[in-house]
Amino acid sequence: HIAIPGFVYGGLIASLVDCHAMGTAAAAALxxxxxxxxAPRFVTASLKVDYxxxxxxxxxxxLRGRVVDLTGRKAVVAVTVTVDGVITARGEVVxxxxxxxxxxxx
Numbered sequence: 001h002i003a004i005p006g007f008v009y010g011g012l013i014a015s016l017v018d019c020h021a022m023g024t025a026a027a028a029a030l031x032x033x034x035x036x037x038x039a040p041r042f043v044t045a046s047l048k049v050d051y052x053x054x055x056x057x058x059x060x061x062x063l064r065g066r067v068v069d070l071t072g073r074k075a076v077v078a079v080t081v082t083v084d085g086v087i088t089a090r091g092e093v094v095x096x097x098x099x100x101x102x103x104x105x106x
Contacts, residue, residue, distance in 0.1 A: 008055040013089050016063060017079045018047050021093035024065030025075035029097060041102070042075065042095040055081060055088040073097040 003009040026039045033040075055061065062082040069076040073096055081089040 002057060004054075006057055008057050008061070010049075010051055013051070013055055013081055014047060014049045014091070016061070017049055017081065017089065017091035018044055018093060020063040020065050021047075021077040021079050021091070022095055024067060024077045024079070025070075025093075025095040025097075028067040028070055028075060040100070041098040043098060045074070045094040045096045047091065047093050049089055049091040051089050053086070053088050056083055059083050068092075 022042045022044070025042045029040045029042075030037065060083070063079060064082070065077050065079045067075055068078050075095045075097070077093045077095060079091045079093065080087050081091075
């Protein structure tokens with residue numbers, strides 16, 4: 001998780017952005033479902049991350065996701081990574097909702 005001592009590896013930041021975006025998309029889609037419904041599953045169609053400054057290792061990382069567009073099966077989610085009030089990275093993820101009857105192969 002470290003490329004340069006003292007800083008978080010960029011690939012890990014991209015993974016955090018991607019994971020947080022999937023959760024944000026699922027939560028937004030779940031809001032339209034009846035109480036007790038299972039959260040829908042999303043997969044990544046595209047992932048873009050802008051690294052604005054080095055992200056220090058050690059302090060708490062805060063991720064915030066916001067759904068920019070939710071149309072049909074597609075959700076566009078904007079995510080920021082913040083450390084001590086400073087945005088160190090921002091991402092945009094296009095997530096696609098899997099069909100409700102989809103199941104992975106056994």
